[in-house]
Amino acid sequence: MIDLHTHTFLSDGVLTPAELVRRAEEAGYLAIGIADHADASNLEQVVSAIVRFCHETGRLYRHIKVIPAVEITHVPPAQIPSMVAGARALGARLVICHGQTICEPVYPGTNHAAITAKVDILAHPGLLTPEEAALAAKNNVYLELTSRYSHGLANGRVAKLALEHGARLVLNSDFHAPGDLHSPGLRKKIVLGAGLTEEDLKQIELNMRQIVDTLFMPGIAV
Ligand SMILES: [Zn+2]
Numbered sequence: 001m002i003d004l005h006t007h008t009f010l011s012d013g014v015l016t017p018a019e020l021v022r023r024a025e026e027a028g029y030l031a032i033g034i035a036d037h038a039d040a041s042n043l044e045q046v047v048s049a050i051v052r053f054c055h056e057t058g059r060l061y062r063h064i065k066v067i068p069a070v071e072i073t074h075v076p077p078a079q080i081p082s083m084v085a086g087a088r089a090l091g092a093r094l095v096i097c098h099g100q101t102i103c104e105p106v107y108p109g110t111n112h113a114a115i116t117a118k119v120d121i122l123a124h125p126g127l128l129t130p131e132e133a134a135l136a137a138k139n140n141v142y143l144e145l146t147s148r149y150s151h152g153l154a155n156g157r158v159a160k161l162a163l164e165h166g167a168r169l170v171l172n173s174d175f176h177a178p179g180d181l182h183s184p185g186l187r188k189k190i191v192l193g194a195g196l197t198e199e200d201l202k203q204i205e206l207n208m209r210q211i212v213d214t215l216f217m218p219g220i221a222v
């Protein structure tokens with residue numbers, strides 16, 4: 001299993017990065033992205049801390065790869081491009097944007113701004129539009145299905161529009177606490193529950209493997 005969107009107590013998760021990674025390794029994860037919430041107030045602090053953890057500790061795990069990521073969260077759309085650039089400059093290897101989930105007042109225009117800024121993953125896009133799905137396909141932005149119960153209420157819509165417009169999907173946990181870790185069975189249920197098929201699940205797992213393989217290509221330091 002691969003999970004590219006998790007949180008630690010560097011934002012609103014409950015575990016240290018070390019405990020999160022160890023629990024994920026024990027659960028059978030092959031790779032994990034640590035993507036704590038950030039805005040202009042804490043981008044440098046959060047990304048620098050995750051990068052330092054990945055550099056100093058990530059290499060010591062035997063069975064799991066650890067990816068420094070970030071989730072740009074509740075930032076006004078006009079500020080998203082500079083936040084994306086800032087996150088990459090600080091060393092985030094995956095930049096996620098907290099999309100327009102139906103359960104929070106995320107600023108209108110956030111999905112479009114994130115896709116235009118070419119984030120790597122648009123998390124829980126909520127009431128994604130066909131135009132946004134098409135632009136995500138064009139800009140190589142992955143659209144997220146999530147097991148997080150509230151954000152996941154729009155999974156079916158996201159899955160349908162992604163398939164229709166050729167956008168690629170990922171499936172993440174949005175981990176905040178130990179009960180949020182995935183199992184293979186849960187991943188299958190979430191994908192089938194979104195109206196997709198077992199073939200689609202295979203493609204999603206392949207998409208995620210490709211993201212990780214690209215990040216860990218020889219000569220590239222994560
Ligand atoms: Zn989020």
Ligand SMILES: [Zn+2]
Nearest residue numbers: 005007071174
């Ligand atoms: Zn999140």
